[in-house]
Each structure stands twice: as structure tokens, then as C-alpha cells.
Amino acid sequence: MQKIILLGAGYANLSLIKSLNEYSLDNAEFILVNNNSYHYKTTELHKIAAKEEGKNIKIELNKILPAKVKFIQDEVISIQEDKIICKNNELSYDKVVVALGANKNTFGISGLDECYEISDYEKALLTQKTIYENIQKDEQSYKNIVICGAGFSGIELCASLAIMLKNQANIYIVEAMDEILPMYPKSLAQVARKYLESLGVNILSSHKIIKKEGDKLFLNDENNFIVSKNIIFTAGVKGNEVINNSFMASKNNRVLVNKFLQCEENKNCYVIGDCSLIMNKERPFAPTAQIACKQGEYLANCINKILLNNENEIKEFNYIDKGSVCSLSNQNAIAYILDKEFSGFSAKLLKKFTEIKWNFKLEGLKSLF
Numbered sequence: 001m002q003k004i005i006l007l008g009a010g011y012a013n014l015s016l017i018k019s020l021n022e023y024s025l026d027n028a029e030f031i032l033v034n035n036n037s038y039h040y041k042t043t044e045l046h047k048i049a050a051k052e053e054g055k056n057i058k059i060e061l062n063k064i065l066p067a068k069v070k071f072i073q074d075e076v077i078s079i080q081e082d083k084i085i086c087k088n089n090e091l092s093y094d095k096v097v098v099a100l101g102a103n104k105n106t107f108g109i110s111g112l113d114e115c116y117e118i119s120d121y122e123k124a125l126l127t128q129k130t131i132y133e134n135i136q137k138d139e140q141s142y143k144n145i146v147i148c149g150a151g152f153s154g155i156e157l158c159a160s161l162a163i164m165l166k167n168q169a170n171i172y173i174v175e176a177m178d179e180i181l182p183m184y185p186k187s188l189a190q191v192a193r194k195y196l197e198s199l200g201v202n203i204l205s206s207h208k209i210i211k212k213e214g215d216k217l218f219l220n221d222e223n224n225f226i227v228s229k230n231i232i233f234t235a236g237v238k239g240n241e242v243i244n245n246s247f248m249a250s251k252n253n254r255v256l257v258n259k260f261l262q263c264e265e266n267k268n269c270y271v272i273g274d275c276s277l278i279m280n281k282e283r284p285f286a287p288t289a290q291i292a293c294k295q296g297e298y299l300a301n302c303i304n305k306i307l308l309n310n311e312n313e314i315k316e317f318n319y320i321d322k323g324s325v326c327s328l329s330n331q332n333a334i335a336y337i338l339d340k341e342f343s344g345f346s347a348k349l350l351k352k353f354t355e356i357k358w359n360f361k362l363e364g365l366k367s368l369f
């Protein structure tokens with residue numbers, strides 16, 4: 001029996017597991033390794049940080065995994081050509097699927113490593129606790145909240161905080177580019193900008209962060225800074241640091257995989273989700289839950305074929321980016337889907353739909369009740 005090790009219980013590997021057929025589950029040994037006993041829905045972590053919603057954002061793996069998939073809770077330290085080294089285990093493999101997600105990328109800017117984050121459940125919870133304790137204090141620096149980066153997750157966090165903390169805090173969002181949400185058409189970004197401004201958010205676009213020293217975040221030059229006890233970094237991501245500790249060549253800890261999502265050095269090693277790098281013409285696809293899920297589904301299909309000795313039927317991975325939805329708190333959203341722009345109620349519905357779809361994949365009918 002082949003031993004197939006799956007590293008990371010995020011969007012990519014859970015999609016893979018949920019797309020395996022019964023034959024595969026019966027005819028290979030699947031072992032999932034994850035540092036936590038639960039899966040967290042990264043795309044909803046801003047709600048935790050803002051205390052907008054707390055339920056159903058993390059889900060225990062034993063409630064969603066098929067009985068035939070063995071789960072090991074452990075931290076992966078290094079990926080080698082013949083084995084995986086974890087904190088408490090060493091695992092040999094016939095095939096390994098690496099899907100350990102992302103870490104923040106502070107581009108070497110001094111002090112930014114100390115910022116709060118919302119990149120995993122525990123960090124989002126710490127951010128929430130810190131903000132809610134701090135804003136009770138009188139000094140202005142405790143009431144200033146600064147979000148570094150006006151990309152997807154920064155804007156989602158910003159809108160949720162603005163709704164939840166109305167008149168209790170001063171919220172700033174800092175962006176080096178001249179407009180927020182650089183991945184969206186300008187017209188949609190401006191819808192988001194107007195909405196955030198109507199909620200009292202200070203949008204500092206064209207402001208480049210040069211360093212953070214203690215509570216001071218310096219923008220553009222040494223004379224221009226904001227003082228805040230609540231500085232949250234959402235500006236950049238790279239692949240998981242573990243990739244650095246592996247035999248695979250990578251750029252920003254992301255492995256440039258081939259058309260079958262294999263790493264070139266060892267075809268039994270697949271890399272999917274935020275740790276993988278897939279080119280879309282000249283530029284890589286942005287790491288999103290959408291592409292992670294598609295890669296997981298594709299790879300399950302490959303494994304289903306390999307185990308049935310139908311390897312020759314495997315086609316190359318082909319991805320079409322359908323667009324994305326950016327929530328602006330529970331009350332508003334914008335979306336850019338198949339070159340069409342949506343905002344307000346229709347975009348909110350699209351966001352709800354993507355959340356329901358993922359819950360359904362994880363829990364089936366139970367998720368609807």
C-alpha cells in the first residue's frame with residue numbers, strides 16, 4: 001500500500017481529502033499532519049480579530065476527516081527527499097503533498113516583525129484581545145489602530161474593525177500604492193474607499209512604511225510617523241518557512257511546480273496552495289483559497305487515477321481565475337467576478353455563497369443546520 005503524507009490541513013489539503021474516492025481511501029494509507037487539531041478558515045479570520053463573529057471559524061479535524069485518513073498533530077520542521085521531520089515524529093513516504101500555507105513577508109523592513117497579525121487563528125485572537133483591551137485606556141496611542149497594507153485581508157479587517165469600534169478608536173490603513181486594493185479595478189477600489197471613509201477610516205495611500213520603532217510607524221520619511229499600540233501587519237505573504245528547510249528550490253518559500261503540481265527535484269513530492277508558485281503568463285497567480293482548493297481537487301483526481309493504474313489519463317493542471325469577493329464587514333462587500341463588478345447586496349451574497357460552499361465541502365448537509 002502506498003503511504004501518502006499530506007502536510008497542512010488548510011484549503012488545499014482538505015479539498016484534496018474531500019475529493020478522494022472510496023477506492024483511493026481503501027487502497028492507500030493517507031496520513032494528514034497539522035500543527036493544530038483544528039482547521040481555521042483563513043478567509044474569515046478578520047472577523048475574529050474584529051470580534052465581529054466567533055463561531056464556526058475553526059473546526060476540529062476529527063469532525064470532518066474521513067475515518068480512513070489518519071491524523072497526526074505535529075509541527076513539520078523539514079521536508080527531505082525520503083522523509084518528513086516533525087517535532088515529535090519522523091515519517092517516511094511514497095508520496096507527499098506539501099500544503100503548509102503562508103507566512104508574512106515584511107520585505108526586510110525594520111521592526112515590522114513585531115506587529116500583530118491575523119494570519120492564523122491564534123494570532124487573530126491575540127490581535128482581538130490586544131485591541132479590545134487597549135482601546136479602554138485613555139492615552140491616544142492605545143486608541144490608534146494602524147493596519148499595514150490595503151490589500152485583500154487589510155481591507156476586510158479594516159472594514160470589520162470600523163463597524164465594530166465605531167467612535168471608540170481611530171483607524172488608519174497604510175498603503176504604498178496610490179489606491180487601495182491594487183488587484184481590483186480602480187472603480188471598485190473607489191467604492192471600497194468611499195465606504196471606509198464614510199465609516200471614519202483614515203486611508204493613507206501613497207504612504208510607504210519605512211520602519212517601525214516601538215510604537216512609532218514611520219511613513220515616507222523620518223519626520224512622518226503615527227504612534228500606536230495596535231499596529232497590525234497584513235501587507236505581504238511568502239510561502240511557509242518550512243520550505244526553506246527542504247530539498248526543493250523555491251522563491252520566497254514558494255516552489256515553482258510543474259504542470260502536474262510536482263516539484264522538479266522529486267516527482268513524488270507535490271506542492272499546492274500558498275507554498276506553490278504557478279505562473280499566469282508572465283506573473284504568478286496570487287495565492288488564494290480559490291486556487292488552493294482547485295489544486296487540491298485536481299491532485300485528488302490524479303491520485304484517484306494513479307491508484308487505479310490509469311495514470312495515462314492524467315491531464316495538466318489548468319486554472320482559470322474567476323475573480324474574488326472582498327467583504328467590507330458583514331454589511332457590505334465588493335466583488336470582481338468574470339470581469340464583472342459587483343458591490344453592496346449582490347457582492348455580499350457572493351461572499352456568503354463562497355463561505356457556505358466551503359462549509360458544505362467540509363461538513364456536508366450538517367453545515368446547513
Ligand SMILES: Cc1cc2nc3c(=O)[nH]c(=O)nc-3n(C[C@H](O)[C@H](O)[C@H](O)COP(=O)(O)OP(=O)(O)OC[C@H]3O[C@@H](n4cnc5c(N)ncnc54)[C@H](O)[C@@H]3O)c2cc1C
Pocket residue numbers: 007008009010011012013033034035036038039040042043044045046074075076077099100101102118119120152153240242272273274275287288289290291292324325326
Ligand atoms: C486574513 C486572510 C484573509 C484571506 N482572505 C481570502 C479571501 O477572502 N479569499 C481568498 O481566496 N483567499 C484569501 N486569503 C488567502 C487564503 O486564505 C490562502 O490562499 C489559503 O488559505 C491557502 O490555502 P493553503 O491550504 O495553502 O494554506 P492554509 O489554508 O493556510 O493551511 C495551511 C495549514 O498548515 C498548517 N501549518 C502551517 N505550518 C505548519 C507546520 N510547520 N507544521 C504543521 N502544520 C502547519 C496550518 O495550521 C494550516 O492548517 C486570505 C488570507 C488571509 C491570511
